[in-house]
Amino acid sequence: MTKVLGVGIIGCGNISAAYLKLAPLFEGIEMRACADINPAAAKARADEFGVRAETVEGLLAAPDIDMIVNLTVPAVHYQVSAQALDAGKHVYSEKPFVLSVEEGRDLAERAARKGLRVGSAPDTFLGGAHQLARSLIETGAVGRITGGTCHVLSPGMEHWHPNPDFFFKPGGGPILDLGPYYISNLVQLIGPVVRVTAMTSIPSLERKITSEPRNGEMITVETPTTAHAILEFENGALVTLGASWDVKAHGHRPMELYGTDASLIVPDPNFFGGTVELIGPGGVAMDLPEWDHPLGVPNQEHKQGMMANYRTAGLADMALAIIEDRPHRCSLEFALHVVDVMTAILHSGETGTFIRPATGCTQPAPLGIEEAAALLKQKD
Numbered sequence: 001m002t003k004v005l006g007v008g009i010i011g012c013g014n015i016s017a018a019y020l021k022l023a024p025l026f027e028g029i030e031m032r033a034c035a036d037i038n039p040a041a042a043k044a045r046a047d048e049f050g051v052r053a054e055t056v057e058g059l060l061a062a063p064d065i066d067m068i069v070n071l072t073v074p075a076v077h078y079q080v081s082a083q084a085l086d087a088g089k090h091v092y093s094e095k096p097f098v099l100s101v102e103e104g105r106d107l108a109e110r111a112a113r114k115g116l117r118v119g120s121a122p123d124t125f126l127g128g129a130h131q132l133a134r135s136l137i138e139t140g141a142v143g144r145i146t147g148g149t150c151h152v153l154s155p156g157m158e159h160w161h162p163n164p165d166f167f168f169k170p171g172g173g174p175i176l177d178l179g180p181y182y183i184s185n186l187v188q189l190i191g192p193v194v195r196v197t198a199m200t201s202i203p204s205l206e207r208k209i210t211s212e213p214r215n216g217e218m219i220t221v222e223t224p225t226t227a228h229a230i231l232e233f234e235n236g237a238l239v240t241l242g243a244s245w246d247v248k249a250h251g252h253r254p255m256e257l258y259g260t261d262a263s264l265i266v267p268d269p270n271f272f273g274g275t276v277e278l279i280g281p282g283g284v285a286m287d288l289p290e291w292d293h294p295l296g297v298p299n300q301e302h303k304q305g306m307m308a309n310y311r312t313a314g315l316a317d318m319a320l321a322i323i324e325d326r327p328h329r330c331s332l333e334f335a336l337h338v339v340d341v342m343t344a345i346l347h348s349g350e351t352g353t354f355i356r357p358a359t360g361c362t363q364p365a366p367l368g369i370e371e372a373a374a375l376l377k378q379k380d
Contacts, residue, residue, distance in 0.1 A: 004030045005090070005319045008059045010080055011071030012036040012045040014161070018311045019069060026316035026375055028323060029067070030367075035059040055278035057081075060087040062206025067092060069315065074171035078103040079365040081118065085110040089321065092119040092315045092330070095180035096339050099171050102356050104336035111326060112330070117321070119328055120335035123314025125185045126367045128296015132288070133264055134189055134366050141278060141286070143261030145190050148239040150180045152270075156245035158209045158219060165219055165247075168207065173223035175200075176245035179269065179342045180335075182241060182255065183231075185269035187334065189257065191234045192360045196347045198229035200349025203246045209295060229345045234360075253345075262286060273308030295372045316375050317367070329364035337361035 007029050009016050016034065023031045035054045036042040046053035059065060068084040070077055070093040081091045085107065095235060097120035098104040111118050114167045124130065136142055136256075152174060158164040165174050187193065202221050209217045227246040231237065242252070255266040267274025273296040279288040295313060299308035313332035321328035337359045344355035367375075 001330060003323050004028055005066040005322065006032045006064045006287060007069060007094070007315070008032060008054065008062065008066045009034040009045075009066040009069045009071055010036070010056055010059060010084070011073075012038070012041040013071065016045055016071050017048070018309070019071070019315075020045065020051070022310065022312045023315070025310065025377060026312055028319035029312070030140040032064055033059055038064045060084060060089065066090060067315075067319065070094060070097070073166045074176065075166070076167070076179050078107065082110060085114060085116055085118070088114060088116070089238055090318070091119045092318055093121070094351050095121045095335070096171075096176050096342065097332075098334050098339055099176070100343060101336065101340050104339060107211055108332055108336075111279065117318060117328065118332040119314060119318040119330045120332070121182055121314060121330065122181045122269075123190045123311065123317075123330050124181055124269055124272050126295060126313045126317070126329060126372070127308060127310065128291065128293030128372070129267050129272065129274040130185055130188070130269065130370070131293055131367050132276050132291045135265045135289075135291070136264060136276070136278060137189055137259075138366070142257065142259030142264060145235065145237045145257050145259050147237055148186075148255065148257040149240060149252070150182045150186065150241045150255045151250065151273065152182055152254065153242060153244045153247035153250045153252065155248055156207065156225070157380050158207050158211065160211050162211055162213065164209060164211070168219050168221045168223060168225070170223050173225055174245050175224070175342050176343050179241075179305075179345070181269040182243075183338045183341050184334070185255065185266070186231070186233075186239060187338060187361065188363055189240075189266075190237055191363055192337055193357055194230060194234050196344040196348055196355045196357065197228055197353075198339060198345040198348040200224035200227040200346065203227075204358050207249050214285065224349060228343055228350060229348070231341065263352055271307060272296060272310050290310055291369070293369050293372055294376055295367070313375060320375065327365070331347055331364065334364055
């Protein structure tokens with residue numbers, strides 16, 4: 001590799017540690033600095049990971065920073081990304097990278113004027129399990145996808161996150177916070193969405209924080225915490241999506257896709273790995289091809305056991321795409337369509353109407369075994 005892009009992080013909260021820890025696994029990127037509106041938070045992260053702490057203004061002006069990773073809260077993603085683009089930096093944002101189609105189109109125009117790229121998480125759909133599912137669909141093992149179900153259900157974020165308030169404000173909620181993982185995976189597996197209908201609710205107007213250090217404080221809920229949607233895809237498939245932070249327990253699998261020849265069980269799109277199942281007529285499990293995908297190899301201990309975590313894969317793919325002058329997979333067009341679908345779900349829930357997304361997109365290129373290996377630094 002003859003070139004790497006210097007990367008700076010804006011927003012030194014919970015998720016910044018994952019980016020800083022995992023970035024060294026990948027080609028094309030080098031984490032060099034971080035900034036936060038709270039200078040103490042920036043210094044703490046900088047000291048922890050051996051990068052330098054900057055002010056936001058200093059980071060945007062730094063000549064050794066080519067790309068900004070925007071890890072601020074969703075309500076200011078657009079504002080911070082616009083500032084970075086205007087400063088001449090490529091931008092990769094945490095999800096959702098904007099909260100409206102209009103904001104996304106504005107960022108696209110700003111980027112185009114300066115010849116810059118915009119990318120967005122999630123990148124978990126690049127994981128080995130989800131790319132195996134993509135391969136099975138594209139090789140015809142499932143037949144034509146006609147339907148499916150997705151469920152992302154839990155008691156909520158206030159039980160574990162140290163500062164969960166933003167999850168329950170506009171820009172948060174299970175659709176905009178967790179929906180990106182599921183809808184991104186659906187779009188990369190099936191294609192774009194052409195129509196949406198949904199019902200949404202706020203079962204509890206206040207919620208009690210039970211995590212530390214704010215155990216006992218109350219949060220006012222200002223966005224739906226339960227949503228049930230039906231998505232119609234361009235190929236005619238109908239997929240039911242249930243997303244809720246009001247569920248104490250359930251028995252649903254994260255994602256099931258139903259084809260004309262077989263059914264495909266896809267693991268949680270919030271993670272890179274997991275077990276894919278291909279089930280034929282009569283419920284008979286079908287053999288899977290050998291699939292030694294490097295972004296599916298367990299590499300990190302979690303409460304569920306060893307799991308695959310390759311966050312920053314999308315960032316590295318974007319950096320290498322800039323260097324190699326090719327499209328990147330976690331693109332603005334792809335992410336904007338996902339945002340469009342999510343906001344359509346919320347709008348349909350408010351109005352009780354069918355909504356047709358204003359955008360479309362092409363499916364991102366598959367990330368096969370060799371392409372994934374090329375993203376990772378080779379071990380000595």
